[in-house]
Structure formats: structure tokens, C-alpha cells
Amino acid sequence: xxxxxxSDSGTILRVRGPLEFKCQLDSTDARLMQKVISRTFATLHxxxxxxxxxxxxxxSSLIIWPNKGVYVTPEEITPNTLCExxxxxxxxxxxxxxxKRSSKKxxxxxxxxxxxxxxxxxxxxxxxxxxxxxxxxxLQKSHFLSTTLPMDCVVRTTCSDxxxxxxxxxxxALTHQLCEMEKVTLQHMKGATLLVPEPxxxxxxxxxxxxxxxxxxxxxxxxxxxxxxxxxxxxELPDDWPxxxxxxxxxxxxxxxxxxxxxNPHVVLTHxxxxxxxxxxxxxxxxxxxxxxxxxxxxxxxxxxxxxxxICSWFxxxxxxxxxxxxxxxxxxxxxxxxxxxGSFVGSRQWIGSIEVQVVLNQLLEVTSKIMFVxxxxxxxSKGRELANHFLTEGTPIMIGGGVLAHxxxxxxxxxxxxxxxxxxxxxxxxxxxDLQVITDKGWCGWKGPDFWxxxxxxxxxxxxxxxxx
Amino acid sequence: xxxxDVCLNCVNRKQVQSQACYLDRDFVVMATRTPPxxxxxxxxxxxxxxxxxxxxxxxxxxxxxxxxxxxxxITDTEAKDTLTTLRQLVFAMESLxxxxxxxxPAEDDVSDCVALHVNRKTRKTFCRTFDVKxxxxxxxxADWRYQAGVCSSWSMVSCCLHVDLLVPLPDNKxxxxxxxxxxxEELRGWAQRLESGxxxxxxxxxxxxxxxxxxxxxxVRQTYTAQILVTPSEQRxxxxxxxxxxSVSIRGAVHSRAxxxxxxxxxxxxxxxxxxxxxxxxxxxxxxxxxxxxxxxDENKSSSKQKRELFCLPHRVxxxxxxxxxxxxxxxxxxxxxxxxxxERLKEMLDIDAAEEDLxxxxxxxxxxxxxxxxxxxxxxxxxALEPKRNSFIGVxxxxxxxxxxTAASMLYLNDV
Numbered sequence: 001x002x003x004x005x006x007s008d009s010g011t012i013l014r015v016r017g018p019l020e021f022k023c024q025l026d027s028t029d030a031r032l033m034q035k036v037i038s039r040t041f042a043t044l045h046x047x048x049x050x051x052x053x054x055x056x057x058x059x060s061s062l063i064i065w066p067n068k069g070v071y072v073t074p075e076e077i078t079p080n081t082l083c084e085x086x087x088x089x090x091x092x093x094x095x096x097x098x099x100k101r102s103s104k105k106x107x108x109x110x111x112x113x114x115x116x117x118x119x120x121x122x123x124x125x126x127x128x129x130x131x132x133x134x135x136x137x138x139l140q141k142s143h144f145l146s147t148t149l150p151m152d153c154v155v156r157t158t159c160s161d162x163x164x165x166x167x168x169x170x171x172x173a174l175t176h177q178l179c180e181m182e183k184v185t186l187q188h189m190k191g192a193t194l195l196v197p198e199p200x201x202x203x204x205x206x207x208x209x210x211x212x213x214x215x216x217x218x219x220x221x222x223x224x225x226x227x228x229x230x231x232x233x234x235x236e237l238p239d240d241w242p243x244x245x246x247x248x249x250x251x252x253x254x255x256x257x258x259x260x261x262x263x264n265p266h267v268v269l270t271h272x273x274x275x276x277x278x279x280x281x282x283x284x285x286x287x288x289x290x291x292x293x294x295x296x297x298x299x300x301x302x303x304x305x306x307x308x309x310x311i312c313s314w315f316x317x318x319x320x321x322x323x324x325x326x327x328x329x330x331x332x333x334x335x336x337x338x339x340x341x342x343g344s345f346v347g348s349r350q351w352i353g354s355i356e357v358q359v360v361l362n363q364l365l366e367v368t369s370k371i372m373f374v375x376x377x378x379x380x381x382s383k384g385r386e387l388a389n390h391f392l393t394e395g396t397p398i399m400i401g402g403g404v405l406a407h408x409x410x411x412x413x414x415x416x417x418x419x420x421x422x423x424x425x426x427x428x429x430x431x432x433x434x435d436l437q438v439i440t441d442k443g444w445c446g447w448k449g450p451d452f453w454x455x456x457x458x459x460x461x462x463x464x465x466x467x468x469x470x
Numbered sequence: 471x472x473x474x475d476v477c478l479n480c481v482n483r484k485q486v487q488s489q490a491c492y493l494d495r496d497f498v499v500m501a502t503r504t505p506p507x508x509x510x511x512x513x514x515x516x517x518x519x520x521x522x523x524x525x526x527x528x529x530x531x532x533x534x535x536x537x538x539x540x541x542x543x544i545t546d547t548e549a550k551d552t553l554t555t556l557r558q559l560v561f562a563m564e565s566l567x568x569x570x571x572x573x574x575p576a577e578d579d580v581s582d583c584v585a586l587h588v589n590r591k592t593r594k595t596f597c598r599t600f601d602v603k604x605x606x607x608x609x610x611x612a613d614w615r616y617q618a619g620v621c622s623s624w625s626m627v628s629c630c631l632h633v634d635l636l637v638p639l640p641d642n643k644x645x646x647x648x649x650x651x652x653x654x655e656e657l658r659g660w661a662q663r664l665e666s667g668x669x670x671x672x673x674x675x676x677x678x679x680x681x682x683x684x685x686x687x688x689x690v691r692q693t694y695t696a697q698i699l700v701t702p703s704e705q706r707x708x709x710x711x712x713x714x715x716x717s718v719s720i721r722g723a724v725h726s727r728a729x730x731x732x733x734x735x736x737x738x739x740x741x742x743x744x745x746x747x748x749x750x751x752x753x754x755x756x757x758x759x760x761x762x763x764x765x766x767x768d769e770n771k772s773s774s775k776q777k778r779e780l781f782c783l784p785h786r787v788x789x790x791x792x793x794x795x796x797x798x799x800x801x802x803x804x805x806x807x808x809x810x811x812x813x814e815r816l817k818e819m820l821d822i823d824a825a826e827e828d829l830x831x832x833x834x835x836x837x838x839x840x841x842x843x844x845x846x847x848x849x850x851x852x853x854x855a856l857e858p859k860r861n862s863f864i865g866v867x868x869x870x871x872x873x874x875x876x877t878a879a880s881m882l883y884l885n886d887v
Contacts, residue, residue, distance in 0.1 A: 128630030133722025
């Protein structure tokens, strides 16, 4: 495991690149096979430590040879240049992604550490003259293994780190990762089949920061529990949050999600400051589900379904379940299967409420939920403590249904002394496109006051309970 | 009516990107006569296969930036009578030459080939071009102009490229033909990786549209050293595991170079030509070796299949085109050949009179068989010495006819003397 030091707003250097892994296994004897594999890894070690190893900074003309005294081109940059100056050489896109504020200058500081992406490459040219090629033909019945190791290392730098410091650490990280990959490969070998060792990064609570773990591709999370237990012990982490499940791998901001849903739109909001108040938010990641998505026209009746989808997405994203977010039809079918509804329910446009949400969560995801009932909307103002506790201990999104509407509560801002309260609401009634700017500007995801609720209607809240597993 | 000695032009393509076709210019740096075939009696129609084979051999001897441009014929007949033949020749030749090329064609590749007819009596030239990408293309008129000083403003880009390939051979199919197939596949992948690799010129990464620096002085030859950085193909993330009957590896280095006709060549063009030369030089040598293996294994049917065999690929030798010009052609010398065999081939294929001292063998060292695999069981590694049995183009000179043609042909050499 590589642990990156955490310090306030440094720069993260991330290097990725494939390394070719090719070898011939002559015999099926396990020990001999292991020797060949270790030997192949040794070749890769020497490749990474050789002068041909090159790291290029993406979107720039910067190229660094870490094993040649950290030689840099172009020559305006030297190994003693500060790492954070690399930013000035990177060409950013003129067009910002949808929803960000109008672009400011390139050196805009954000609260999160910025990431510099690097590519691992090999220089194939050398200074000649060298010997002309030799062709070697080997006749031997054997197994030929060929795969690509997806190297992915992360190093966190402080503002005083020079390029030399940072790149020497990067090289150590690459070497270390090769060792980890070798361990994992040998551990999970089945006969002559190799599983690709895949590095993933996990964000642990400060001050631990980003940690890289290598898992074998194809082995499900359920079979890796021992590995995760060791990690929890090593990092002294509580046993009730799945920090190291694959789904919880850290998502770098420059990688768009393939499914097109927005993740955690609430993070761009400014949270309210109340006198002696604190903000209690949903933990982890969820995706925003709302009307009209997935070519499903559920305008006017599907709000609770969408809220349920948002909650399901939370459990998937955190790695508690490995199923996709259920469709309206699947939700309805589940309710029929448990006997809660008649068969005709499937395909209908009937509403559901928090009880149905609880049932489906239980049936499909094996998640239990608590139900909170308020006889009138005005009472919600006094539920600050319960809601705060929920977000502290469970951290899951809450579905709230009442009157004729359903919403999702993602957090509360509550003052114990003054009793002031605000609710962070994710509104499933939005019918537009996944435009973060619109969604936040128009309040589809936003902070609301106690008057948001219908003061006389009664409300049921479904509070999903987080399974205490790793 | 003599349909004799159809010749080939070796030219450099100047990639002039412009709207109007008439601004495109190709520079012919050399015209080479196809050696006469032994058995062809006089009066026979032009032998397409022979000419194409000559073209193939010649194109193997051209470094990057130079390529076989087309065909010319010197004859008594009228131009219109030879046009069809020339057209057939051009297409046949281009098809054979491009079948050896493992890189993917680029959109900005110029695909026009030249057919030139010279009337021996009147000395009149008749020049047409054909677009070889279009089988239905018709002859387009082109201007044939003599120009002095063509060779003085060439730039050269070069590098020494390390090759390290390992390919499995299928079970029970370890003969040279299968080796050829497997190696071609692997070389194609390697060519793609090179193509998408980053190219530095004199240590800097340049934008594609940028011009290579330097080139201020007119008659100073610009040379650039390139560096190429690659990543293994991302597409091969799927792991492969296969039973194999053996493997082939190619390890070593090649000297690759490309000539650019310009004071200020564009980085993009320089990269493309250099990378293509790299692919071509490795492919050519592998082809040559496999051709030898095929003939030698055919003859020794009872050859004991040694467990491990090492073969040296031939190394590259350069020969300047003219004493003053910077352009060189090249040839490949097997480790057991002598330098005079190289000069003989240069004479035969390209009609160049080169002395041994003119040749430059310093760019590559002959392959050395000193490597041993770490931890391998000590086996007897046989080094197979191959006797080159190349198709000889020894033509019997037919005195008078050739002398006439030689005089006529010399008019066409664009000598910068």
C-alpha cells in the first residue's frame, strides 16, 4: 500500500500507463511457473528503473526522465523547479464541463487538491550505433501468457516539493506497485491462468489521504474480505464503513462517469451558516435520479420511485450491493413479489410511499430502514436532532413522502441552541437534462427552510440503515 | 520497335498540401534502369512481374522520404501507344510494393504515380500521373522539368531504435511461413504503437504543424536526431493465454532515417516518414531472413529442429547517391557477406558505381550473439549461417542496345553536378 502524505492543498501527481507482461511457461510445476513470473516482473522492474522510462505530463510538452537525474524537457524547467509550477505548462480546455461557473484563469485554486496526470511511456530510441537485431526462434511446447499491467500510482506533493523530489517518489511508487502486483498475481494464480492485478485508490479520512491497493481482476469483493480486514487493521479504521470495497474507489474529477448521471450535485452548493449550527450531510456518493430519465416518462407520478433509485444508487456506489439501480418496473415487480401489491400494479402509474420504499430496500438490497412519522409538516422543524444523528451514524439519503410529493433529504443544517434548521433537498420532480448549473441554480438540489413542507400534511420518512460491514 | 528496358524512377515526394493540383511537385532524384531479364528475347512485351519485382527490391533500398515514384520507358514508339502499358506497370508495381508496407495509410499520403515516356528519336518527354488508390483513374497530365540544385536542400532526421518483440508460435506450426504470419501480425501492432508514439526532435516535443527548427542557412544540411516514446497498445488489456509450440523474439537496434526536401520541414511529416522508415527497415530485414530460411529449409528437409536457434538480421549499410549530395540509399548486409556483395547489388539494382570506401557501415553494428537468457538451462544454441541465395538479376548485357539506352538514359538523370 502506498500512503500519500496529506497536507493542505498540495498537488496530486498521478501516473498511469500499461506495461506489457509476456512470458512463456514451459512446465506446469507451480514452483517453476512462479519463478518465470517473478523473473518477468524483474524485467519490468528494470524497465521502470532504466533510462528509457519516461513520464510525460498530459496536455503539455513536459517530458521527464526520472532515471536520468530527473532530466526534463523543455529545458526551461529543471529538476529543481517547484512541482506546482507544472500547472502553468498544462493546456486546459477552454470549454468547461457543463454546470461549472464561468471559467476563471487557469490557476484557480479549488478546495480539493488538484491532480496532474502523467503518462508512463518508454523511450525506444537510444544513442547508437548498436547491434542489429537478432531473431531467436525457440521450439518448445508451452503456455504463452500475454497481458498488460495497468500501472496507476499516486503521489501527493506539498507546495515546497521540487520536481526532483516528487518524481523520485513517483518512481518508488511505481516500483512498489510492481511488487504488490507480483504478490497479488502469485497469490491468485490458478494453474496457468493469471488474473490481472488492478490498482485502485481509496480516500481515507485525513490525515491518511489517498491509499492505493492492488486487487485481482475478476475476484469479487465478497472473496476479498480477509484482505480488506487486514487493511482495516493496518490503517486503524472502524469496521462499519466499507472503505476498501471496489465501488468506493476514489473518483478523480477528470474522469466522467460513463452512465451519464450526476454524482453528488450538492457539493457545489454553499452550505448555510446558522448560529451555533452545524451541517450534517449524506456520506459517500449517490447519483441524482429524477423524472424523465432513462426514456421513462414518469412525470407526475414517479417521484418516490426516483427517490428510491437515488437511495439504491447510494448502496451500489458504496459497494454494499452489486446490482444496478432498479427500474420502475423492477420496483413494482418487487412489491408484487412480496405480496404488497396486486399483479396489476406492474406497468401502472401508481404512486408509492415510504413504506413501499422500505419494503423494496429490504427485498432487493437486504437493507433495513427506520420509518419516521410526523403528523404535520410543521413538526419537521423539531426533528433536527434525529436527522442530524441519522446523517452522522448512517449517512444515507432519506426519502420523505407526504401530501402529494416525495423528495430526498441529503442533509440538515441545525443549530442545537437556536433550533434553526435547514434541509438539503434533492428534488426528483426535475424534468430537464443533467445540467449541474441549472440543477443547482434553480434549486432542484438546494437548501430549503422549514416552510418548504406543507405545514398541515402528514409525512413519512424512510431512513435506510447502513449495514455494518466492510 | 524496341520495347526494351523499362526503367524506374526513384523519387522523393514533396508533400505540398494545396488546393490546386498543379502546385504539387514531386522531385525525381534518380532514374534507374531495370536490369534486363536473362531469358527475355527481344521484341517481347514488357514484363510486368519483372519490373514490379525490381521496384520491390529498389524500394527496400530507399530510406524514409524516398520512394519509388513511377515508371519510365525509352522507346521509339509514340507516347500514346505506350500509355496503357505504362498504366498497367504503374498499378502492378505499386500494388506489390505497398503489399510489403505494414503501416496504415494516412489521409495526406499522396498517391499519384508517374508514368514517363521518352521518345528516343525526338527526345521528347510525355509525362502522366495516375492515382493508384483509384483503379479507375485516368491519366492526368504532368509537367516534366529539369531542375538543378534539387538535392542541396534536403534535411535528414534519424534515430537509433530499439526493437524488442516476442511472439508465440502456434502449436505444431513453427515453420517459416507461420513465423512470417505471426511476425507480420506483431509488426503491424508495433507499427501502430510507433505511429501513435510521441516524437521528439532534437530533444523537444513540437506541435504537429510546427516546423523543425534551424534551416536558416540555405546550403547547410540540417540533420535532426529524433527520440520516440511509446506506450504498449491499450487495446490489449484482454489477457491472452494460449498453448504455443514455441516463440520468436527479435531484439536489437536499427538505424532509421528519413530525408525531407525542405529548408523548414514540418514536424508532422518528419515524424511520419521517420516512423515509416523504422517499420520498413525492420520488416524488410525480417522478410529477407525468412526468405532465406524458407529456401534453406526447403532444401534441407531433414533439418533437425533445434530447440533454440539464433539468426542475425542483416545490418544496414548506406551509400551516398552522389559524392556531394546528402541523400543515401541503403542495402542490407548479412553477417557472412562481404562488402563487395553490397556494391554488386547496388550496381545491379540501382546502377550505382560505389567503391567500398564510399559505403557507410558505421550506423549499425552487426548483430552479436552474446546474450543468454537469465536462468535458462544451458543449451547448445546454434547459430545458423545462411548463404544468401537471392534472386540474381544478372542480365546479359546486349552491347549495342544497352549502349544506346545508356546514353539516352543519362539525359534523364537529374544530376546536380
